[in-house]
Amino acid sequence: xxxxxxxxxxxxIQEGENxxxxxxxxxxxxNLQWYRQNSGRGLVHLILIRSNEREKHSGRLRVTLDxxxxxxxxxxxxxxxxxxxxYFCATVLLGNTDKLIFGTGTRLQVFP
Amino acid sequence: xxQVTQNPxxxxxxxxxxxxxxxxxNMNHEYMSWYRQDPGLGLRQIYYSMNVEVTxxxxxxxxxxVSRKEKRNFPLILESPSPNQTSLYFCASSFSGPNEQFFxxxxxxxxx
Numbered sequence: 704x705x706x707x708x709x710x711x712x713x714x715x716i717q718e719g720e721n722x723x724x725x726x727x728x729x730x731x732x733x734n735l736q737w738y739r740q741n742s743g744r745g746l747v748h749l750i751l752i753r754s755n756e757r758e759k760h761s762g763r764l765r766v767t768l769d770x771x772x773x774x775x776x777x778x779x780x781x782x783x784x785x786x787x788x789x790y791f792c793a794t795v796l797l798g799n800t801d802k803l804i805f806g807t808g809t810r811l812q813v814f815p
Numbered sequence: 816x817x818q819v820t821q822n823p824x825x826x827x828x829x830x831x832x833x834x835x836x837x838x839x840x841n842m843n844h845e846y847m848s849w850y851r852q853d854p855g856l857g858l859r860q861i862y863y864s865m866n867v868e869v870t871x872x873x874x875x876x877x878x879x880x881v882s883r884k885e886k887r888n889f890p891l892i893l894e895s896p897s898p899n900q901t902s903l904y905f906c907a908s909s910f911s912g913p914n915e916q917f918f919x920x921x922x923x924x925x926x927x
Contacts, residue, residue: 734914745819745905745918746858791857795913801865802873803848803913805858 707735707792707806715812722779724809726792727772733795735768735775736803740789749777749790754797784815817842819919821906827925828896836891836922838906846909847889848873848916849881851902858905863913864889896926 710725726735734753738746752759752768752775759766765778779786793805819840828834840847848863850873860873864883878900880892889908893900903923907916 736914738918743903743921743923745920746907746916747918748915751915793858800912801863801871802860803916804860804874805850807855807857 709809713810731797821919840908844908
């Protein structure tokens with residue numbers, strides 16, 4: 704089964720609204736990363752948050768990590784049509800830092 | 816321009832006909848990896864390499880081979896492709912370990 708599972712699987716919003724995606728994982732992690740994928744294209748790294756960090760910002764992106772709940776969230780503020788993409792969380796496990804394990808992704812649609 | 820390149824981008828082949836998908840990066844990255852992406856399953860790691868001549872299995876290595884003779888190249892070899900290897904394949908690289916990876920544009924493989 705997947706280490707990371709995103710929720711919701713799909714999300715539709717209007718431009719200007721905020722989008723929140725959640726990721727839950729099962730095993731203790733070294734870090735958690737978020738990636739974006741535009742339809743059928745290669746993934747782009749967005750942000751990495753380490754297990755000892757609780758929150759990180761990058762532009763309009765805000766990521767939180769709650770290791771007690773084994774969950775993370777990605778917030779995109781003031782969304783734009785260009786944010787339409789699939790978003791994946793991925794984890795590097797504690798004790799196995801050679802591999803990156805992806806979740807199944809959230810498909811975000813932003814309508815103009 | 817920093818990039819990961821993959822060739823070919825699209826390939827249709829028949830069962831049992833050996834093929835190689837090339838991957839090259841120009842960022843002097845130590846870590847390289849191959850993933851396959853299938854609907855509903857997210858990305859799954861096939862093989863990865865921590866450095867030259869160092870490779871290891873990911874989560875779905877069966878039916879694939881890799882080599883890392885030079886730092887910049889990490890080819891994926893399918894000795895005897897089967898239809899269940901029909902998928903979208905991504906190569907990725909990063910400076911050290913599976914963090915903040917740069918992804919190639921993908922290779923869409925169909926095995927008839």
